[in-house]
Amino acid sequence: GQQVMQIPQYQHVQEGEDFTTYCNSSTTLSNIQWYKQRPGGHPVFLIQLVKSGEVKKQKRLTFQFGEAKKNSSLHITATQTTDVGTYFCAAPRGSQGNLIFGKGTKLSVKP
Amino acid sequence: NAGVTQTPKFQVLKTGQSMTLQCAQDMNHEYMSWYRQDPGMGLRLIHYSVGAGITDQGEVPNGYNVSRSTTEDFPLRLLSAAPSQTSVYFCASSYSMLMSSYEQYFGPGTRLTVT
Numbered sequence: 555g556q557q558v559m560q561i562p563q564y565q566h567v568q569e570g571e572d573f574t575t576y577c578n579s580s581t582t583l584s585n586i587q588w589y590k591q592r593p594g595g596h597p598v599f600l601i602q603l604v605k606s607g608e609v610k611k612q613k614r615l616t617f618q619f620g621e622a623k624k625n626s627s628l629h630i631t632a633t634q635t636t637d638v639g640t641y642f643c644a645a646p647r648g649s650q651g652n653l654i655f656g657k658g659t660k661l662s663v664k665p
Numbered sequence: 666n667a668g669v670t671q672t673p674k675f676q677v678l679k680t681g682q683s684m685t686l687q688c689a690q691d692m693n694h695e696y697m698s699w700y701r702q703d704p705g706m707g708l709r710l711i712h713y714s715v716g717a718g719i720t721d722q723g724e725v726p727n728g729y730n731v732s733r734s735t736t737e738d739f740p741l742r743l744l745s746a747a748p749s750q751t752s753v754y755f756c757a758s759s760y761s762m763l764m765s766s767y768e769q770y771f772g773p774g775t776r777l778t779v780t
Contacts, residue, residue, distance in 0.1 A: 563705070587768065596755055597708070599768035642707065644769075652698070652723065653769065657707035 556581060558645050560656030568664050573630040575659035577643035584646055586626045587653065588617060592639040600628075600641075633663050666691050669772035671756050677778045678746040686741040686775050688756030694770070696759040697739040701725065701752040702774075708755065714739055746779045753777070 559578045567573050577586065585604045589597040601610055603619035603626060610617045614637075616629045630637055640660045644653040672687045690697065698713035710723030714733040728750060730742040739758075743750060756772040 560707075589769075596771040596774050597757075597769075598771070602768065644708075652710055652713060654710075655700075655708040657705060 556647055556654060558643060558654050558656045560643055560659055562659055563657065564660050564662075566662045566664065567633050569635060570632050573633050573637070573661055575628050575641050575643075575661075577626045577628075577645075577656050579624050579645055582623050584623075586619060587644045588626075588628055589642045589644060589655075590639050591642065591658070595639075597642060630661075633661070635663050635665055637661060638663050668692065669756055669758050669770050671754075671772035671775050673775060674773065675776050677780065678743070679780055680746060680748060682746050684743050684746065686743070686754055686756075686777075688739045688741065688772060689737050690739075690756075690758040690770070691737065692758060692760075692770065693736060694758035694760050695736070696761060696767075697733065698723070698757050698759075698769075699729070699731065699739070699741045700755045700757065701750075702755060703752050711741065711754075743777075748779045751777060751779045 561576050587602045588600040590600055591597045601617050606623050607621045608619040614631045618627045640658040642658045643656045647654045669690045695716050699711040700708040702708050709725050711725055711729050712731040714720045717733050717736050720731050720733055733739050754775045757769040759769045760767045
């Protein structure tokens with residue numbers, strides 16, 4: 555079945571270092587969404603990418619959608635302790651419209 | 666707006682017991698869904714609804730029932746709890762049935778332990 559692979563599963567960084575998580579699909583995606591879940595919290599929507607090659611920025615966060623619309627990345631510049639949490643990508647499941655979530659990348663930041 | 670609310674926040678059940686997890690949203694969203702989250706497994710879709718009176722199965726529906734009698738409410742019923750259903754359950758809602766085009770709003774979650 556359709557899968558969305560997300561790597562790495564865990565990332566430990568020193569505060570100030572950069573962080574990147576990658577999301578890959580075997581099929582072409584109509585769009586991709588990114589969510590953040592703080593420890594003990596619930597997923598919160600960050601952004602949606604729709605266009606091939608799209609790049610969007612939110613302060614220190616940069617989101618990219620691949621030219622072939624099969625992969626995406628989230629890059630955080632100069633991580634802070636407030637960035638701690640799990641980042642999920644999510645993509646439409648075929649024609650149903652439901653989202654399929656990647657397994658997430660858990661980011662820890664050492665002060 | 667309260668957004669998406671879930672009750673209870675925590676629950677401990679014994680094997681074989683039944684219970685209902687409540688979910689409500691006040692945003693007049695058409696689409697509602699239930700996910701379970703297990704360590705290393707991400708979020709897996711249990712059931713979803715595209716509007717009042719319409720429900721369908723997701724990836725992992727076995728052992729769960731849902732109904733959608735109103736736009737606001739989408740309860741999840743565990744028929745006979747099993748230890749494998751120990752998990753964190755999230756309810757989510759979205760504006761449209763074309764929910765992949767709209768952000769999902771998640772409730773705070775219910776942490777369920779089955780002993």
